[in-house]
Amino acid sequence: TGPISCTINVCAFGAPLTVGKIMALLPIVTLPDPSLRKISQPVDQIDAEIHRLLDDMLETMYAAPGIGLAAIQVAVPKRIVVIDIGKTEEERSPLFLINPEITWASEELSLYQEGCLSVPDYYEDVKRPATVQVRHLNREGQLVEFKAEGLLATVVQHELDHLEGGLFIDHLSRLKRDRVMKKFNKAARIDEIITQRRREIEHQSEEAGV
Ligand code: GNR
Numbered sequence: 001t002g003p004i005s006c007t008i009n010v011c012a013f014g015a016p017l018t019v020g021k022i023m024a025l026l027p028i029v030t031l032p033d034p035s036l037r038k039i040s041q042p043v044d045q046i047d048a049e050i051h052r053l054l055d056d057m058l059e060t061m062y063a064a065p066g067i068g069l070a071a072i073q074v075a076v077p078k079r080i081v082v083i084d085i086g087k088t089e090e091e092r093s094p095l096f097l098i099n100p101e102i103t104w105a106s107e108e109l110s111l112y113q114e115g116c117l118s119v120p121d122y123y124e125d126v127k128r129p130a131t132v133q134v135r136h137l138n139r140e141g142q143l144v145e146f147k148a149e150g151l152l153a154t155v156v157q158h159e160l161d162h163l164e165g166g167l168f169i170d171h172l173s174r175l176k177r178d179r180v181m182k183k184f185n186k187a188a189r190i191d192e193i194i195t196q197r198r199r200e201i202e203h204q205s206e207e208a209g210v
């Protein structure tokens with residue numbers, strides 16, 4: 001998953017020039033990785049490195065595919081979120097939230113079936129405030145506010161949970177949460193056994209001189 005560059009020959013004689021952004025797909029951290037429980041730190045300066053991270057996160061989210069992504073999900077413990085709930089490529093309108101805060105939440109609740117790229121193939125209903133007021137820095141570093149309702153309100157809250165080390169399964173009953181954790185712990189154990197066995201086999205064939 002190296003960087004993807006777009007090289008366009010803009011001059012018939014000169015050397016090819018790389019035009020546009022060079023972007024990378026970042027690996028997504030999944031359960032039971034304990035780093036998902038870290039508290040993310042505020043961004044103090046929105047520089048080129050942050051812009052690069054925002055672009056890479058957006059590409060990673062679209063490729064997954066997902067409608068939201070917090071930086072901690074790509075192993076960066078910073079208070080950064082990207083969201084795009086557009087259903088088609090034409091409807092795309094990415095939101096970049098830096099140091100986001102919920103300044104108001106409605107008493108009215110709404111129920112959505114949630115999923116998470118860090119909890120693959122598991123979906124469950126979660127009840128959250130139906131409408132929220134969100135304050136954040138945008139890509140340009142301006143302090144802005146917007147009101148979110150419907151699916152957007154749910155996704156914003158799901159992402160802000162990630163910044164505190166939270167996951168949507170924390171909103172479920174202990175029984176359901178334990179069942180999910182157990183499934184992912186077991187999958188990780190089996191994965192570890194397979195990896196170890198593969199190393200042994202590679203080691204043996206090296207010794208045999210194959
Ligand atoms: O892609 C995602 N879909 C989704 C659906 C319902 C509620 C929340 C989400 S967010 C999720 C991507 C993700 O894991 N973001 O952290």
Ligand code: NI
Nearest residue numbers: 115116117118
């Ligand atoms: Ni998530």
